[in-house]
Amino acid sequence: MSTFEELGLSPNVLKALGDLGFEHPTKVQEQAIPFVIESDQDLVALAQTGTGKTAAFSLPIIHKLDKDSRAIQALVLCPTRELCIQISKDIASYTKYERGIQTVSVYGGAPMDGQVRQLRKGCHIVVGTPGRVRDMIERRKLDISNINFLVLDEADEMLTMGFKDELDAILASTPVEKQGLLFSATMPREIDAIAENYMRNPKKIEVSTRNSANLDVKHVYCVTRSSDRYRALKRIADISPEMYGIVFCRTRAETKEVADWLMADGYSADALHGDLSQAQRDYVMGRFRKKNIQLLVATDVAARGIDVSDLTHVLHYKIPDQLENYIHRSGRTGRAGKKGVSIALLTSKETHKIRLLEKKINQKFERRLIPTGEAVCEKRMLTTIEKIATTEVDPNIEKFLPTVYEQLSNFSKEEILQKFITLEFDRFLSYYKNAPDLNVTPGKEGRRTREDRGSRRDRGNSNFARFYVNVGSKHKVTAPRMIGLINDSLKVKGVEIGKIEIMKGFSFFEIDKAYESQMLENSGRLKVAGIDVLVERTSDRTESRKDRSRSRSNGSGGKFKRNKDGKSRDSGRDRDRGGSGKRGKSSSFKAKKKRY
16 A cells, blocks of 8 residues: 655645545545646546545645746636535645645635635635636636646536536636546546546546445445334434434425424434525534534535544435435445445335445445334443443542432432433333334335334324414424424423324324323413414314315315325325434424425
């Protein structure tokens, strides 16, 4: 295995790499760095996410820069502002001991004036997104007519995101005499066309089999019902208390929805999607990098540029529509020589995609059962006991121990342990008591056991009291907010919450019958959108009102269709919630797309 010293880099760059803990180059770095240093020929490199592409193109460019000139000498284009910011930070860390080298980031979602001021001060390297770079060129704020290097990073993703016109316009503004460096995970026809039209006889590097995945990542899939997908996600998170990962969703709406559910259930989670401002994205990513957030829920596009080397898991809430994106997703874990796990949640109708993915990544998937409630409780207990066994005793507690010993003197060691476990795990034990099996045999998704049907807490469940409340979706009430209203009204933690149904002007919810009187006593004490929140025990009158509302229109956000047996069904989705959260042990609700 070669070293960075053997690649011909300058002593200052080598010193910076040493500070970063870099010892040996990756395969793409080993081939690209000496080639770019020694040659002016264009380069096309195929390399997967997480293989060190940023260093592969930036290190030789830094080596060849004219440091005495303040002109822009290199332009790096990438698909997202997150990746743009990350590349700029990486270049800054590589040039830590190189005096005078300046890099400027230009991207959308941030004021252009500040970026223009930075450009006027002079810089050597510009890192930008295609839309903002093209805009600045057309406004004559950015001059790239004399650059020596043009880098297209994640070129395939830029085309997927619809930046072909921007790329064509930018490439047409660059000089003919430059060194073009194109890095991509795949080689679609459009990339071939760009290489043919704008590059001169490029050398091609393919560091591994095309579409192959990181061997340090274990690929796993679980099969469950669509309606149980969220409950399955929670169980996987609950049985892995040290999990630090990304939950991938297909759409922005789904990302917001899942993140809201996780946060309402007490998980350390947040969302990253295209509707956030740059300041909001920076705040979320800052918390995630500091591990103040355990689970980051993100879309494929928003996750571009996330460079966190110690993620333990990547969770696919739904398999991406473009299966190539699975490689990008799973590549977020298993970095820097560490092992990672990629877990996909599938319905039985989606299991055929596993065979397609196995062919793409040249690796086998392992089918893993969704853990039972008993297994989750046992794992959490053993983890806590292990922490207790390895915890060093703080000498400062000595002065309190006599009082503690006196208070516990009437109990045996076994009784103290039993009480401790009950106190510590009551939340898990209560939630997972009689928890149904969430696994599905492929081809049998529609079959539910009696216990499964009961777990959905249908209207006839005798353990729950059902209530009508006079606020709904038009008052900006969502299921997570309803859980908050219930807890704020009762002012008691750990109340078991059942089904929540949000209509346009009113809602229904279920709670443990033991709190029925207390809920009715507190009716009218809270306000939503300036309206007193009134709670009533459901009656035939209120139930019929809901049925009439359903039959009249789809204003509540869900269209109602007739099954073959003539019964109506909701086209919205049923989600079970609760679990290890702080607000409620368990709740399920029908989420209608229009509401979120």
